[in-house]
Amino acid sequence: MEQTISWLFKKAKINENEAALWKPELYNLALNISENLEQFATKPVGKLIAEYNLEIIERICPSVVNYIKSEQIYDHLYYICFIINQGTGTPIHNDGFGPIYGLNVPILNCENTSTVYYKAKFLPRRTVEGSSESFPAVGYGFWADEESAVEVGRLDATVPHWLDVTAPHKAEVFHDFLRINCSIRFHDTIIDYLIKKYGKD
Numbered sequence: 608m609e610q611t612i613s614w615l616f617k618k619a620k621i622n623e624n625e626a627a628l629w630k631p632e633l634y635n636l637a638l639n640i641s642e643n644l645e646q647f648a649t650k651p652v653g654k655l656i657a658e659y660n661l662e663i664i665e666r667i668c669p670s671v672v673n674y675i676k677s678e679q680i681y682d683h684l685y686y687i688c689f690i691i692n693q694g695t696g697t698p699i700h701n702d703g704f705g706p707i708y709g710l711n712v713p714i715l716n717c718e719n720t721s722t723v724y725y726k727a728k729f730l731p732r733r734t735v736e737g738s739s740e741s742f743p744a745v746g747y748g749f750w751a752d753e754e755s756a757v758e759v760g761r762l763d764a765t766v767p768h769w770l771d772v773t774a775p776h777k778a779e780v781f782h783d784f785l786r787i788n789c790s791i792r793f794h795d796t797i798i799d800y801l802i803k804k805y806g807k808d
């Protein structure tokens with residue numbers, strides 16, 4: 608039988624000191640994509656792992672790569688994206704361009720921000736201009752009907768979490784600073800690992 612997970616998000620079991628090392632590394636990775644990150648506010652920016660030079664990631668983000676390798680999930684990596692906001696969050700959406708689970712890591716000014724989950728109906732699909740040349744962005748995937756959406760959970764974006772990004776969610780931001788959250792995305796083949804480490808429920 609196919610394994611399933613019922614949770615939407617779980618606090619990641621990562622040592623705080625270790626996670627602190629990730630922030631500057633991932634920030635430098637974002638700057639390696641663009642030095643002008645402000646231009647991506649309210650849009651996702653990232654690259655498929657296949658498009659990154661893995662040597663660059665290993666050089667810029669050694670602690671992150673060491674962790675992913677030590678957890679034996681490196682083969683499941685799909686892409687790394689950065690959710691960038693300034694003064695506003697995102698609409699309710701799901702990330703409709705593929706896989707399933709994201710390891711979200713706060714990078715910059717994630718205090719006073721949340722990721723909020725909803726029970727919501729999705730609107731007919733529409734696409735927007737991609738936010739980076741090499742990222743197959745289709746905006747935020749699918750948009751939900753905000754009027755009828757009901758909040759079902761929220762997580763503190765200052766702490767690394769695993770998230771199911773196929774469920775309706777949004778970023779909520781209550782300040783005007785540039786805010787960067789990194790999401791390390793994995794193929795759904797990671798599900799056995801997640802169940803073993805975080806449980807099904």
Ligand SMILES: [Fe+2]
Nearest residue numbers: 700701702772
């Ligand atoms: Fe998202």
